[in-house]
Amino acid sequence: MPRCAAPSWITLLSTNWFWFFLFLQGKFLMQVLELVAWKNEMRKVMLTIQRGNTGARSFYSQLSYILDDTDPGVCEPLDEVQLFFYFLSTINQSTLSC
Numbered sequence: 001m002p003r004c005a006a007p008s009w010i011t012l013l014s015t016n017w018f019w020f021f022l023f024l025q026g027k028f029l030m031q032v033l034e035l036v037a038w039k040n041e042m043r044k045v046m047l048t049i050q051r052g053n054t055g056a057r058s059f060y061s062q063l064s065y066i067l068d069d070t071d072p073g074v075c076e077p078l079d080e081v082q083l084f085f086y087f088l089s090t091i092n093q094s095t096l097s098c
Contacts, residue, residue: 023059030063038092046070046089057086065090 037045046068049056067074068089
């Protein structure tokens, strides 16, 4: 007896929910990390991602991470090793002076 394939909309829905669930888990972990950093009076949280990882870049951008001032591509030409990474950061707003 042949098996029936799931309609394409079910596959699409389950795939989207899977990625949405992973996004929520990642967002929660980053919020915990930032909370620990802010409670310990750190000025910012920094991370490194591969330049080709557009999914990670998009994810961290949604969490307000921006290209850090220390990223080599910001102020100097990139060499062979630096071509592969971005340095991103988010700043603890409570440490900014008025």
